[in-house]
Amino acid sequence: MGTAPKTTRGTARRNQLLRSAEKVIGEKGFAAASIADITRDAETALGTFYIYFVSKEQVFRELVVEMGALTRRVMADAVTGAPDRLEAERRGLLAFLRFVADRPSLYRIVEQARFVDPEAYQEYFSGFAAAYREQLEKAAAEGEIRPGHAEIRAWALMGVAKSLGDRFVLWEEQGDLENIANAAFEMIRDGLAP
Numbered sequence: 001m002g003t004a005p006k007t008t009r010g011t012a013r014r015n016q017l018l019r020s021a022e023k024v025i026g027e028k029g030f031a032a033a034s035i036a037d038i039t040r041d042a043e044t045a046l047g048t049f050y051i052y053f054v055s056k057e058q059v060f061r062e063l064v065v066e067m068g069a070l071t072r073r074v075m076a077d078a079v080t081g082a083p084d085r086l087e088a089e090r091r092g093l094l095a096f097l098r099f100v101a102d103r104p105s106l107y108r109i110v111e112q113a114r115f116v117d118p119e120a121y122q123e124y125f126s127g128f129a130a131a132y133r134e135q136l137e138k139a140a141a142e143g144e145i146r147p148g149h150a151e152i153r154a155w156a157l158m159g160v161a162k163s164l165g166d167r168f169v170l171w172e173e174q175g176d177l178e179n180i181a182n183a184a185f186e187m188i189r190d191g192l193a194p
Helices: 008-028 035-042 046-052 056-079 085-102 104-116 118-141 150-170 177-190
Strands: none
Touching: 008 035, 008 046, 008 056, 008 104, 035 046, 035 056, 056 085, 056 104, 056 118, 085 104, 085 118, 085 150, 085 177, 104 118, 104 150, 118 150, 150 177
């Protein structure tokens, strides 16, 4: 059974293993990545892995949870101080795209979770959607956006961000993320009606 580190050195070693797992699994995919690949990248002995983790599955799930926590923190920081919900949407979308650009391997791990750990995948998106729904309900109650089905809106807006992250960050070299976010935001703000 893996254990929590008791020293600063142990914490650093465990974090290095997580970063190496992020890199190796993000690049090779869960099935092709081995624990030996992870420890080789971390420049540590294979047995050291098992001091901190029970299995590759445990590391994978921790990375999915970490992505959720980091994404929520990045988004919260980005929208803090926004004058209204619409500006928060624009800022949040841009922050998400920049985060995916900064941590593409971690983002790919979340995508793999659909098949490797469907429960973690669902928890990741459901948790994010619940918080998003609450923010949209609050904004509608305060008159910042028009009333509507907050749950559907949350999932639709998450889908926009996820698709843009795939297309314009992972599938090709990064474009101008600010222009991409602004173009999507115009559609979110104004809809498609002429």
